[in-house]
Amino acid sequence: MAATRRLANTVAVITISHPPVNALSSSVRHALVKEFGEASRDPKVEAIVLNGSGRKFSAGADIREFGTSAIKTVSLEDINSTIEASQKPVVAAIEGIALGGGLELALACHYRVADIQAKVGLPEVLIGILPAAGGTQRLPRLIGVPAALDVIVRGRHIPASEALKLGIVDEVVQGNALDAAIQLARKVIGYPLNKKRLSTVRISSDSNLEDFLDTAVEKAKKQFRGAKAPLACIEAVRASVHLSYHQGLEKERQLFFSLWATGQPQAQQYAFFSEREAGKWTHSSGARWDTEEAKPIRTAAVIGLGTMGRGIVISLSKAKIPVIAIEQDAQQLEVGKKAVNSLLEREAEKLKQQGSVPSSNLGSVHFTLDFGELQDVDLVIEAVYENMELKKEIFRKLSSVCKPDAFLCTNTSGLNVDEIASVTHRPNQVIGTHFFSPANIMRLLEVVRGQQTSLTAIATAMNLGKKLGKVAVLVGNCPLFVGNRMLGPYLEQASYLLEEGYYPEEVDQAMEEFGFAMGPFRMMDLAGLDVGWRSRTEKGLTGAKVPQGTPARQRLGSRYSPLADILCESGRFGQKTGRGWYQYEKPGGRTGKPDPWVKDFLQKYRKTHQIKQQPSNPEQIVERCAFALANEGFRILEDGIASCPEDIDVIYNNGYGWPKYRGGPMYYASSVGLPKVLDTLEKYYKANPDVPSMKPAFLLKKLAALGGPPIKEWRTQVGKPVNKL
Numbered sequence: 258m259a260a261t262r263r264l265a266n267t268v269a270v271i272t273i274s275h276p277p278v279n280a281l282s283s284s285v286r287h288a289l290v291k292e293f294g295e296a297s298r299d300p301k302v303e304a305i306v307l308n309g310s311g312r313k314f315s316a317g318a319d320i321r322e323f324g325t326s327a328i329k330t331v332s333l334e335d336i337n338s339t340i341e342a343s344q345k346p347v348v349a350a351i352e353g354i355a356l357g358g359g360l361e362l363a364l365a366c367h368y369r370v371a372d373i374q375a376k377v378g379l380p381e382v383l384i385g386i387l388p389a390a391g392g393t394q395r396l397p398r399l400i401g402v403p404a405a406l407d408v409i410v411r412g413r414h415i416p417a418s419e420a421l422k423l424g425i426v427d428e429v430v431q432g433n434a435l436d437a438a439i440q441l442a443r444k445v446i447g448y449p450l451n452k453k454r455l456s457t458v459r460i461s462s463d464s465n466l467e468d469f470l471d472t473a474v475e476k477a478k479k480q481f482r483g484a485k486a487p488l489a490c491i492e493a494v495r496a497s498v499h500l501s502y503h504q505g506l507e508k509e510r511q512l513f514f515s516l517w518a519t520g521q522p523q524a525q526q527y528a529f530f531s532e533r534e535a536g537k538w539t540h541s542s543g544a545r546w547d548t549e550e551a552k553p554i555r556t557a558a559v560i561g562l563g564t565m566g567r568g569i570v571i572s573l574s575k576a577k578i579p580v581i582a583i584e585q586d587a588q589q590l591e592v593g594k595k596a597v598n599s600l601l602e603r604e605a606e607k608l609k610q611q612g613s614v615p616s617s618n619l620g621s622v623h624f625t626l627d628f629g630e631l632q633d634v635d636l637v638i639e640a641v642y643e644n645m646e647l648k649k650e651i652f653r654k655l656s657s658v659c660k661p662d663a664f665l666c667t668n669t670s671g672l673n674v675d676e677i678a679s680v681t682h683r684p685n686q687v688i689g690t691h692f693f694s695p696a697n698i699m700r701l702l703e704v705v706r707g708q709q710t711s712l713t714a715i716a717t718a719m720n721l722g723k724k725l726g727k728v729a730v731l732v733g734n735c736p737l738f739v740g741n742r743m744l745g746p747y748l749e750q751a752s753y754l755l756e757e758g759y760y761p762e763e764v765d766q767a768m769e770e771f772g773f774a775m776g777p778f779r780m781m782d783l784a785g786l787d788v789g790w791r792s793r794t795e796k797g798l799t800g801a802k803v804p805q806g807t808p809a810r811q812r813l814g815s816r817y818s819p820l821a822d823i824l825c826e827s828g829r830f831g832q833k834t835g836r837g838w839y840q841y842e843k844p845g846g847r848t849g850k851p852d853p854w855v856k857d858f859l860q861k862y863r864k865t866h867q868i869k870q871q872p873s874n875p876e877q878i879v880e881r882c883a884f885a886l887a888n889e890g891f892r893i894l895e896d897g898i899a900s901c902p903e904d905i906d907v908i909y910n911n912g913y914g915w916p917k918y919r920g921g922p923m924y925y926a927s928s929v930g931l932p933k934v935l936d937t938l939e940k941y942y943k944a945n946p947d948v949p950s951m952k953p954a955f956l957l958k959k960l961a962a963l964g965g966p967p968i969k970e971w972r973t974q975v976g977k978p979v980n981k982l
């Protein structure tokens with residue numbers, strides 16, 4: 258049953274019942290109409306309380322119904338207007354969550370009581386749409402335009418205590434929200450309801466409000482580059498100022514349909530469900546997320562307190578896991594300790610502002626130089642710099658010091674997890690946990706399974722990711738895993754574009770207009786050019802190990818761009834040295850400006866190597882870079898390193914600044930059309946046979962030959978997950 262009704266004296270309690278999150282599916286909406294109608298007509302009923310089963314009010318509209326005929330049956334806003342117009346007082350008892358349509362339903366009620374643990378919000382913008390059941394019209398009438406705009410455009414989940422301050426809820430209770438709502442309902446029987454009907458409230462407009470909305474548009478254009486939903490949200494809220502409630506609703510509806518026509522909601526909803534699917538990992542043995550039990554992690558340790566290690570310590574502490582943090586010498590320990598403590602203070606401050614007690618919400622951190630102190634921890638994460646010998650030395654030590662069932666994780670961004678595991682007595686307990694910088698902020702975690710990694714270790718690492726609030730994706734062990742492996746051909750194309758006549762700012766601008774948080778050159782400057790340079794030097798691609806007589810722009814018979822190496826040889830490592838692809842105000846500076854030195858250097862380089870300049874074409878920049886990424890993605894699928902295209906997209910959306918409204922590189926390839934992607938790559942590769950990364954992947958050819966089936970069908974065509982080195 259989608260909703261049930263019972264009588265508590267003269268109060269009817271209608272309970273939405275649609276596990277797991279009480280989404281307002283068509284059957285729930287039908288049930289609400291029926292139960293509410295009967296309660297309204299029942300002379301024994303003097304007031305009505307709405308709540309959700311399983312201590313969750315509602316997560317809003319059933320996202321799976323969008324684009325289907327089910328969404329057209331019984332509109333949520335019709336239900337909301339009926340509730341609002343009720344002559345009997347209606348109180349929402351909010352436990353757990355009231356999100357999207359869930360909050361819109363609660364806003365139609367005359368009163369709202371929330372449990373202290375509850376969160377409310379209008380997160381529609383995060384799935385590419387806007388609140389479309391009156392939310393953009395009722396919320397500004399309740400809490401004012403500026404506060405409502407912030408809630409709607411950011412889509413954040415607001416804790417009950419803040420919701421009370423904002424005026425979204427009338428009462429917050431520590432105990433049972435349902436009992437409190439019933440009590441309130443009884444108390445207000447017979448009170449006038451007019452002022453409680455939000456659709457009747459008037460918003461007074463003034464020029465400040467107009468300026469405020471105009472500024473919000475400009476800010477949103479910059480902040481959400483290319484995303485249409487935030488702008489539609491602002492326009493809908495603007496309508497609440499100028500139009501009657503009913504005209505505003507019509508505007509909300511029109512904006513919803515025009516957003517749908519852009520294709521962005523479909524991409525963002527694909528991204529939403531792909532994230533949920535990533536948690537449902539499968540293994541070639543047939544084992545799955547729901548067959549394997551994770552071990553509890555009560556204590557953890559982090560080795561290395563560089564940028565990554567510090568972020569990991571904070572993540573663990575925020576998940577209330579006590580951490581032991583280790584460094585190799587007293588001086589580095591002191592530096593790391595100061596940095597961690599200052600980050601922890603910031604977290605404690607945030608908790609205080611939310612009304613929580615930091616000491617009960619943050620795990621303790623103990624700093625030491627002594628590996629002996631790790632003997633009882635459940636899990637260790639090594640986060641030292643990328644050097645195989647150093648990592649092996651640490652894992653040897655860990656293997657002898659840690660208790661036999663402790664899990665040993667490496668935060669390598671691409672080294673061989675099996676080789677690291679091979680020096681331990683427990684390769685089955687070794688697993689890769691590749692965090693992204695800054696690790697306390699970035700949501701992505703690549704969990705890398707080695708040949709011998711046990712299913713329990715996989716389940717435990719995936720579960721830990723969830724506990725840390727991350728989206729964990731299980732991948733196979735190959736050089737650079739998934740995300741960084743795909744970055745190779747992408748950055749290669751970016752460099753070739755510079756050789757062929759573009760400048761870093763032009764390539765970055767094209768990719769940022771496409772929607773990337775940062776273009777490739779800004780990203781390299783931020784990450785530090787020296788990191789890749791060190792790795793290329795170790796591989797003999799640059800530096801003294803390159804055989805005499807090797808052409809400057811060729812390695813092992815393939816095309817090679819030495820541009821980044823030359824920059825590094827001139828001490829240009831990016832932001833950290835104040836010079837890289839851009840110039841910065843000072844070493845460590847963040848604001849990059851185009852650098853005349855780079856322009857001059859590129860012009861001389863092109864002249865020296867007699868490279869013909871291509872006519873400028875921003876579309877070509879995007880195609881070459883984005884298709885290079887997707888092509889490597891197809892190879893990764895062929896190799897079984899990622900088990901489905903959705904996992905690759907989750908990695909790019911959450912770790913590499915890919916615009917979510919384009920779904921991810923694989924979704925993008927699918928939406929452009931696989932035959933077109935194939936054709937573009939084929940043409941490029943024919944003209945550039947010395948660039949093997951652009952040779953169309955076998956799987957791409959196979960899928961294009963099948964006419965480019967929908968992305969959810971690709972899974973049937975890909976290999977079994979393996980480890981490939």
Ligand SMILES: CC/C=C/CC(=O)SCCNC(=O)CCNC(=O)[C@H](O)C(C)(C)COP(=O)(O)OP(=O)(O)OC[C@H]1O[C@@H](n2cnc3c(N)ncnc32)[C@H](O)[C@@H]1OP(=O)(O)O
Pocket residue numbers: 277278280316317318319320321333354356357358359380381384387388389390530533534
């Ligand atoms: C025309 C009227 C328009 C109305 C606009 C809307 O209401 S649009 C919907 C707005 N609501 C949201 O965007 C909420 C989306 N959901 C979440 O943020 C989270 O799922 C959650 C509710 C905070 C719960 O998070 P938690 O981590 O506890 O669980 P999961 O995310 O794993 O979700 C559990 C399963 O529930 C499915 N699900 C969640 N929300 C919805 C939804 N609104 N519609 C349909 N399904 C939903 C989710 O997919 C999980 O199911 P699986 O089968 O496991 O994938």
